[in-house]
Amino acid sequence: MITWHALGAIAVAGTCICPVAALAQTTPPDTASAPPLGATRAASADAPPAATPVLVPGGASSWADAMALAIPPAEAPAWAPTWALPPLPPPATAPVAAPAAAPAAPPGEEPLVSYLPLITGEVEIGAGSVSGHNAYWGGRYTGLNTTGFDLLGQFNLGYRDAWDSGGTKYFQAFGNNLVFQTGDGFANNVTYSNSPTNRVTNSIANAGSLGLNFGEQGAWESALGFRSIPYTGNIIDSLYNVNGGQAALNPNLIPFGGATPTKAGPITGFTVPTLNSTGAEQPFLVGTRRDILDGNFKKIWGDWTFTGEINHQNKRGSLEESYVGTFAGTAFTLPIDYDMTRYDATAAYDTTVNQAQLQYTFSQFTDKTLFVALPYFVSNTVKPFQLQAAYSLPPNNSAHYATILLASNAVPETRLNLNARVGVEKQNDGFPPNTADPGGENLVGANLTGLNSNLQGTTAGSPDITATVYQVNASANSHPLPDFDSRVYYGIDGRNVSLNQFAVTTGGTGGEAADKTPGGATNVAFVVPQDWTKQHGGFELGYKAIPEDNTRLTLGYRFDNTNRSNAQVGHSWADNASAGVSSNLGPQVQGRLRFDYSTRNGTLNYLTPWQNLTGSPDSATFSGAYYQAPMHAEKVRAESSYTPMNNLSGDLFVEFKDETFTFPPANATNGVTPSNPAPISGSGQGLKQYYSLTLGPDVNWRATDKVDLHFFYTYERLYFDNTGNGNCSTPAQAALAAVCGPITANPGLFRNQETTGTNTVGVNGEWQVNDSLKLKANYTFQYGTITFNQFDGVFVPNPTQSFQNVVNYPDINTRMHDLRVTGTYKLTDGIDFVALVGWSYFHNNDWNNTANAVQGGPSPTIAYLTPGYYAPTWSVVTAFGGLK
Numbered sequence: 001m002i003t004w005h006a007l008g009a010i011a012v013a014g015t016c017i018c019p020v021a022a023l024a025q026t027t028p029p030d031t032a033s034a035p036p037l038g039a040t041r042a043a044s045a046d047a048p049p050a051a052t053p054v055l056v057p058g059g060a061s062s063w064a065d066a067m068a069l070a071i072p073p074a075e076a077p078a079w080a081p082t083w084a085l086p087p088l089p090p091p092a093t094a095p096v097a098a099p100a101a102a103p104a105a106p107p108g109e110e111p112l113v114s115y116l117p118l119i120t121g122e123v124e125i126g127a128g129s130v131s132g133h134n135a136y137w138g139g140r141y142t143g144l145n146t147t148g149f150d151l152l153g154q155f156n157l158g159y160r161d162a163w164d165s166g167g168t169k170y171f172q173a174f175g176n177n178l179v180f181q182t183g184d185g186f187a188n189n190v191t192y193s194n195s196p197t198n199r200v201t202n203s204i205a206n207a208g209s210l211g212l213n214f215g216e217q218g219a220w221e222s223a224l225g226f227r228s229i230p231y232t233g234n235i236i237d238s239l240y241n242v243n244g245g246q247a248a249l250n251p252n253l254i255p256f257g258g259a260t261p262t263k264a265g266p267i268t269g270f271t272v273p274t275l276n277s278t279g280a281e282q283p284f285l286v287g288t289r290r291d292i293l294d295g296n297f298k299k300i301w302g303d304w305t306f307t308g309e310i311n312h313q314n315k316r317g318s319l320e321e322s323y324v325g326t327f328a329g330t331a332f333t334l335p336i337d338y339d340m341t342r343y344d345a346t347a348a349y350d351t352t353v354n355q356a357q358l359q360y361t362f363s364q365f366t367d368k369t370l371f372v373a374l375p376y377f378v379s380n381t382v383k384p385f386q387l388q389a390a391y392s393l394p395p396n397n398s399a400h401y402a403t404i405l406l407a408s409n410a411v412p413e414t415r416l417n418l419n420a421r422v423g424v425e426k427q428n429d430g431f432p433p434n435t436a437d438p439g440g441e442n443l444v445g446a447n448l449t450g451l452n453s454n455l456q457g458t459t460a461g462s463p464d465i466t467a468t469v470y471q472v473n474a475s476a477n478s479h480p481l482p483d484f485d486s487r488v489y490y491g492i493d494g495r496n497v498s499l500n501q502f503a504v505t506t507g508g509t510g511g512e513a514a515d516k517t518p519g520g521a522t523n524v525a526f527v528v529p530q531d532w533t534k535q536h537g538g539f540e541l542g543y544k545a546i547p548e549d550n551t552r553l554t555l556g557y558r559f560d561n562t563n564r565s566n567a568q569v570g571h572s573w574a575d576n577a578s579a580g581v582s583s584n585l586g587p588q589v590q591g592r593l594r595f596d597y598s599t600r601n602g603t604l605n606y607l608t609p610w611q612n613l614t615g616s617p618d619s620a621t622f623s624g625a626y627y628q629a630p631m632h633a634e635k636v637r638a639e640s641s642y643t644p645m646n647n648l649s650g651d652l653f654v655e656f657k658d659e660t661f662t663f664p665p666a667n668a669t670n671g672v673t674p675s676n677p678a679p680i681s682g683s684g685q686g687l688k689q690y691y692s693l694t695l696g697p698d699v700n701w702r703a704t705d706k707v708d709l710h711f712f713y714t715y716e717r718l719y720f721d722n723t724g725n726g727n728c729s730t731p732a733q734a735a736l737a738a739v740c741g742p743i744t745a746n747p748g749l750f751r752n753q754e755t756t757g758t759n760t761v762g763v764n765g766e767w768q769v770n771d772s773l774k775l776k777a778n779y780t781f782q783y784g785t786i787t788f789n790q791f792d793g794v795f796v797p798n799p800t801q802s803f804q805n806v807v808n809y810p811d812i813n814t815r816m817h818d819l820r821v822t823g824t825y826k827l828t829d830g831i832d833f834v835a836l837v838g839w840s841y842f843h844n845n846d847w848n849n850t851a852n853a854v855q856g857g858p859s860p861t862i863a864y865l866t867p868g869y870y871a872p873t874w875s876v877v878t879a880f881g882g883l884k
Helices: 005-015 018-022 063-068 272-278 448-450
Strands: 121-134 148-158 169-180 183-189 209-218 220-238 242-243 246-250 284-303 304-323 331-349 354-367 371-374 387-394 397-408 414-427 465-481 484-498 501-503 524-526 532-546 551-564 569-584 589-604 629-643 648-661 684-704 705-725 749-768 773-791 811-826 832-844 855-858 861-867 874-883
Touching: 121 832, 183 220, 183 532, 220 331, 242 331, 272 855, 284 331, 284 465, 304 387, 331 371
Parallel strands: 246 371
Antiparallel strands: 121 148, 121 874, 148 169, 169 209, 209 220, 220 284, 242 246, 284 304, 304 331, 331 354, 354 397, 371 387, 397 414, 414 465, 465 484, 484 532, 501 524, 532 551, 551 569, 569 589, 589 629, 629 648, 648 684, 684 705, 705 749, 749 773, 773 811, 811 832, 832 874, 855 861
16 A cells, blocks of 8 residues: 655655755754754664655654654544644744854754655555456446457545644545456447447546545535446347437438328338348447536535535436337447436534425426437328338426425434425426427428428427425334334325327337327327325334343334326225244354235226326226235345354344235226127236245354454245236137137146246455465356246147247246455555456356347248347456555
8 A cells, every 4th residue: 555655755856855855964852952954964873875865743842743643543543544734834944055144043953854744645556457348348347348458547545634733634535446447348249449338437447436525623514526327238230320310220220211291202111131131220339428427515504505506417328229110129329428427415404403405406308309300211102201210218207306304302212203395397308209298399300390380289389297295204113111122104295297198199109100099099198197195104112021041022013095096996905914032042153034925905906097187988908017916025034143162153144025916806906898798718818926035154264363254145035926818818808619629628828937047156255375375266156037827818729830839938047156356466655566366157948049139020021120138148358456
């Protein structure tokens, strides 16, 4: 670690030539009186070399005092400098060339170089490389997403007034994970030079941060910070190269198929071979980078603290998306470029008995792209000759919140808390051009005017949505009796949404007859507002039944009461009860056991939410939202800790959770009509059961004074049972007995069961080889399997029919290795050499074969387009070395 004391001496030599020149001819002072600054005196036998500047610790006025104060106080913060900085004395008034003429000084010692500030901390500079297969997958979240040579730096420097100086000023500057990548290889044959990739994910300081903290403790404090969050996505195949809000077709494709607003073009379609022959499907890497800037200032005035904070975020890049165009599933890179800014102003009052805080918050979301114009690559054969589609992005919005937090210890043995917030959330962004917008924004783009010539379905240029929200939470924590503690709480959360209209007329899909049925059912989108009032409350009780064994009993209860509008379950009530016990089972064993039981009740309606707005009785999908549906659940968790020796300890836990969801019968009250009959299965489809089992040991062993080992293993098993309405779910389908079989034996039930098992093994170790060398190693291995059991309701009387040759899905196996080895070697008292080698590997057999981007039907006709995902497998080696 570089403490920077040596660099402080270099700074002295570089910035204060006169004092150094004087010290080069003098010796450190003793307790006797000193001649004037610049005068010479006889050398002392016990003095250090004359040309060495003297750095005096602790604000000492002499060399002897400095030795006595050389050991810093134990209570000083670990990162804070411990070297005193006396005030800078006035400079000498006599010229250096004539030291004898310098005016006399009062008796005292010669000032030392200790008055110059010294920065302490550490700096690390290194370099390394990333190599292997598909680095963009291995570095998806770390930013190390390309193969090649990289530079790395980080630092943590600070200064604080000496502990005995009476001052409290400080500053700290830090930078973490400052990476600069020079390589351009994302995957096999995919680099910057041969693929239109997204470079924003390969900038400096990927997943890094910079910051500066400074202030005067007890009076004021401030901080500035920057950090980045990268995400490297998939490589997809697309026909479009998107730049901002405008997409361009790749080479060899004619925009609009050669059409004009008044005349059809020559290209009216493609087949699988003809589209493949164009080579227009090109690989694109998607990914994003979020840059965050924040700052705050805090002023302390007696019992009050006033704080102002600002946080600004910019996220840019692209994500994979698709639209229903000429062919279903047409993929493109959706541009991401938006800003989020938040301002907070807070006043806090703090005493030993009462505390209060009042806060105002304003936040703003600004999307820099309203929509993406996607030109079609074929022409319509009939009017209107629509040329392109507009894919809308999230609208701009803002929010205001006022929050008050109150707390008090006024009641003995009790802590009271009250938190309350009210807010207004606003969305008044204009409609994108493929909606009926009388404000005229539909005029943007080539031939987008033809989408909404009748301007039906809107009453304004925007939905003008406003949501008012409020939250209140109150709690009391108390110790009313010896060995007894309690907590009671209550909360309410409300939301009310208003907007100027529910239904909005849109253009048709696929460029086919977009204006033929303006206002028709297939051209209407619904903005579905949802109001709610959610209440919760409960208690938690604890009692230390046997203090000498630390035996503690706990009991808890919570209710949740929810009322929603425009939801499948308008009102629900949920209860959760829990009980637990923990105790020392002996001098070396501790155990904990907890059981939870939950229920949720409510009436589920299969009618789609927008039917509450239109009043239409004949639109119901017989499926249910499991997170709203009635259910019951049980969960039990057992934990144990065992310490047989001072250098050996272990933990073991087991947790099992089971949830069962209930969907009501389909009938006339919740969606059944003559034109929309009930499924033969009699109920809606959805997740019916879910359970999880998790267990594992964790062992720590100090093998010797210089070797520490840590081992852990975790097994997780998940089970999902999804049921629904299969291919024989309607009466008309059921009449085909040759396919569906007897209804009594097969009620048209669709069933998909998934069972996953994941094993995770990890070993960590540290070895202090000698006084100079320390090694660390971390290895984690994961092996997982997914097993499918699926039945789609089709009975198989004659297996010779091709669609009835049913085979089981193969199990999907996944393997992942992650190895990190780090070595630190002490070169000098202030400098270490650090080396790191890592290996990451992932393979999933479900991706042994990947689908082509262009998919055909039985003939060369194109059925649909896919993103053509590349297999998410990788094997990446990372090696870095540097000085610290």
